[in-house]
Amino acid sequence: MSGLFAALNIARSGMDANSKSMSVVGNNIANLNTPGYSRQAAEARSLPSLESGGLMFGQGVSIERISRAQDVFVHDRLLDAEEEMGRYSAMSAPLQELEQVFGVETGDNLAGHIEEFFVSWDNLATNPGGEVERAQVIQMGHNLVSSFDSVFRNLDMLDGNISQSLSFEVGQVNAMLKEVAELNTRIARSKSPGGEAHSAMDRRDLLLRELSGKLGTGTYKGENDMVSVVLPGGRILVQGEGAHQLKEKEGSLYLVSGQSESEIGSNDLGGAFGGLLEVRDGIIHQVRDEVLALRNALRDEVNEQHKNGYYLDGEDVKSGENFFTYDPEKPYDEMKVALSNPSEVAAAGNTEAAPGDNENALKMYALSGKKIEIKIGEEEKLEGSFTLLDYYGKISAHVGMEVNQNKMRLESSGDNLNQLINRRESRVGVSLQESMLELTMYQRGFQAAARHMSSVDEMLQTLMGVGR
Amino acid sequence: MKVTDQMISNVMQWEMNRLNSRLQDLRQEAASGRKFNQPSDDPSAVRPIISYSKQIRDSQRYQQNMGMALNQLQAQDSHLDNAEDTLLRVRQTAIHAINGSLNESDLKILADQVGQLRNELLDTANARVNEQYIFAGYKVDTKPFVEVEHGDEGDKVIEYQGDENARKVDIVPGEKLEVSVTGSNLFPSEEGGESPDIFKTLSKIEVMIREGDVDELNKEMKKLDDSMSGIRILRGNMGTAMNRVQTSIENQEQAENDLHRVLSKYQDADIVKTYSQLIQQETALRAAYNVSARISEISILDYM
Numbered sequence A: 001m002s003g004l005f006a007a008l009n010i011a012r013s014g015m016d017a018n019s020k021s022m023s024v025v026g027n028n029i030a031n032l033n034t035p036g037y038s039r040q041a042a043e044a045r046s047l048p049s050l051e052s053g054g055l056m057f058g059q060g061v062s063i064e065r066i067s068r069a070q071d072v073f074v075h076d077r078l079l080d081a082e083e084e085m086g087r088y089s090a091m092s093a094p095l096q097e098l099e100q101v102f103g104v105e106t107g108d109n110l111a112g113h114i115e116e117f118f119v120s121w122d123n124l125a126t127n128p129g130g131e132v133e134r135a136q137v138i139q140m141g142h143n144l145v146s147s148f149d150s151v152f153r154n155l156d157m158l159d160g161n162i163s164q165s166l167s168f169e170v171g172q173v174n175a176m177l178k179e180v181a182e183l184n185t186r187i188a189r190s191k192s193p194g195g196e197a198h199s200a201m202d203r204r205d206l207l208l209r210e211l212s213g214k215l216g217t218g219t220y221k222g223e224n225d226m227v228s229v230v231l232p233g234g235r236i237l238v239q240g241e242g243a244h245q246l247k248e249k250e251g252s253l254y255l256v257s258g259q260s261e262s263e264i265g266s267n268d269l270g271g272a273f274g275g276l277l278e279v280r281d282g283i284i285h286q287v288r289d290e291v292l293a294l295r296n297a298l299r300d301e302v303n304e305q306h307k308n309g310y311y312l313d314g315e316d317v318k319s320g321e322n323f324f325t326y327d328p329e330k331p332y333d334e335m336k337v338a339l340s341n342p343s344e345v346a347a348a349g350n351t352e353a354a355p356g357d358n359e360n361a362l363k364m365y366a367l368s369g370k371k372i373e374i375k376i377g378e379e380e381k382l383e384g385s386f387t388l389l390d391y392y393g394k395i396s397a398h399v400g401m402e403v404n405q406n407k408m409r410l411e412s413s414g415d416n417l418n419q420l421i422n423r424r425e426s427r428v429g430v431s432l433q434e435s436m437l438e439l440t441m442y443q444r445g446f447q448a449a450a451r452h453m454s455s456v457d458e459m460l461q462t463l464m465g466v467g468r
Numbered sequence B: 001m002k003v004t005d006q007m008i009s010n011v012m013q014w015e016m017n018r019l020n021s022r023l024q025d026l027r028q029e030a031a032s033g034r035k036f037n038q039p040s041d042d043p044s045a046v047r048p049i050i051s052y053s054k055q056i057r058d059s060q061r062y063q064q065n066m067g068m069a070l071n072q073l074q075a076q077d078s079h080l081d082n083a084e085d086t087l088l089r090v091r092q093t094a095i096h097a098i099n100g101s102l103n104e105s106d107l108k109i110l111a112d113q114v115g116q117l118r119n120e121l122l123d124t125a126n127a128r129v130n131e132q133y134i135f136a137g138y139k140v141d142t143k144p145f146v147e148v149e150h151g152d153e154g155d156k157v158i159e160y161q162g163d164e165n166a167r168k169v170d171i172v173p174g175e176k177l178e179v180s181v182t183g184s185n186l187f188p189s190e191e192g193g194e195s196p197d198i199f200k201t202l203s204k205i206e207v208m209i210r211e212g213d214v215d216e217l218n219k220e221m222k223k224l225d226d227s228m229s230g231i232r233i234l235r236g237n238m239g240t241a242m243n244r245v246q247t248s249i250e251n252q253e254q255a256e257n258d259l260h261r262v263l264s265k266y267q268d269a270d271i272v273k274t275y276s277q278l279i280q281q282e283t284a285l286r287a288a289y290n291v292s293a294r295i296s297e298i299s300i301l302d303y304m
Helices: A004-030 A072-101 A110-126 A131-189 A198-215 A271-307 A359-369 A388-428 A432-466 B005-032 B043-099 B104-125 B197-211 B214-267 B271-297
Strands: A040-046 A050-052 A055-057 A061-068 A218-221 A227-230 A236-239 A245-249 A252-257 A260-264 A310-313 A316-319 A372-376 A381-386 B145-150 B155-160 B168-172 B175-178
Touching: A004 A040, A004 A061, A004 A432, A061 A198, A072 A131, A072 A198, A072 A271, A072 A388, A110 A131, A110 A359, A110 A388, A110 B043, A131 A198, A131 A227, A131 A236, A131 A245, A131 A271, A198 A218, A198 A227, A198 A271, A271 A359, A271 A372, A271 A388, A359 A388, A381 A388, A388 B005, A388 B043, B005 B271, B043 B104, B043 B168, B043 B197, B043 B214, B104 B145, B104 B197, B155 B197, B168 B214, B175 B214, B197 B214
Parallel strands: none
Antiparallel strands: A040 A061, A050 A055, A218 A227, A227 A236, A245 A252, A252 A260, A310 A316, A372 A381, B145 B155, B168 B175
């Protein structure tokens, strides 16, 4: 069926295809800055030719489908990069706070108070009978105890903050998991030809990236373009149209599926959750053990030395008692200063406890430079021999190294993620130049098709004039 | 590779963030003059910094303690000087009594003088600094030399009530130096006795002058000379100790200087390097701003 009417139809199909393409390009331009948007394209195809008088005539053009640019390889790499970035950026804040607790500057930190305590003994040595110097030793003991308490309080607070932010994030993650399942449903239903749910896929890709950043989840494609979301340990969070939920209880995470709940260990988690748990259950836990080891070593050494000294109780000479008390059944509990009366400070090293005798005070001061065997944890694993301040330095260096390492990893994973985001942009993003040129192209295409139509119209009129 | 607008703004943002945060670090370094501000700046420097800072403060404490010890030694020395001076005057008085042909009342005056000098020596022996007896060993609140009744006849004798412990100070870590003289060292008693010989001697001299017993007086003079040379030896020892402390203070000052220098290597910024890096980074940031301004100048929209 060739002829002028057919030509009219061809012109119409051209105008139609160009205007459809126009609106696809227009949509691309509108979404120029939409996060996660993938460029779409109208796929034009020439209509099959028809035979007429032994010749094959084309029938014009039609828009077959609107396609969405995709790059599966970059997307998978992005998930990995988001996981790393999520992990290191979640760790960064609590680690930096931890670092504040273990400063190196002299002054109002644990190291400063340990030193001040021993210096007060040295001051006592210069005037062993002095009431003020004795009271000062007790005061510095109290300061030291409260300095340890404040370190533990800070660690507990960090611990609590991490648990709190886990419980906050769980809500967000659950909402995201649900949305992925819903998007799965929409995508599967729209599988009919021409009805692709492009925006749903864009949205789902973005969610999968965020989920990977939070949980380190992996994904794999199921049937009907649905995706499953799994934890690094292999447990399934989303499958097809169903999503499981997470739950936070007393700082631990549980996977809720139906009636049953199962705990998720830190090995099963990546991303921000994995990072936070690593800080809380790994680093902070160990640091707390180290500080305890330091405190117990100090307490035992001081008590031991104090018992070797003597003091005057009125006229009677007495041996020193424990300087710090604790419950031997529960050595990890609070420590307190046992002395309340300045006269009980055992500065003397001889049994007469003469008021000028400073021998024990000098020995007490010497403890600050003595190498002590430090034992860590309930099983009392030997850490080695350190002076008290040196061991503090070891803790501080340990924390500093974690922070330092985190900074470097954060920077390199940020670099990596940024490169991948750019790669994705380059493959599936919207380029303004390209779109503007396309816009011109389709505009011209439309104009040409319209011109074609009016030419055919003129020809038809000419034809009609012939019959008059 | 296709370049989209989002990519361009991504790259610019990332670069500017990086430049700004590096600049921030450098500014802090330049303003504080320190490259080490928190443990993560250089974890391997944490332990040296703690250890060297402690050594510096230790050294300052040693210097302070030794300064006090020096004061103590000087105070003691001036009291020993007094004691020596007193004994010298006793000696002169006794020689006067031996050589001169003196009548009874002259001898009595001289004897009374010796009695007074004996009391003066007792005061010196019981000298106090800061309310504490300096020649009592550790028993700083006990008067070390007191007069007690002795025997049936009601004789009065001086007894030493302090102890045998000399005060020590650390002059270098682990090395102690005695900085006080105990009363028993200053005025030794005969073996087993508690009553210092010198006071006995002075009492005898007083009695002999009063009685004009020149022969016996000559014998006691020997003991007087022994005591004086004993004090001189003590003062000599103390002078050595003072020198030792003085040298130690100087050594510690030197050590402190060295420690400061080492510590500085770990924590202080190399200002010249920091400034040149600062300028470098500022230039880079300026270039980045410049580029970003140029990017917005070119747009396909201006040509269509």
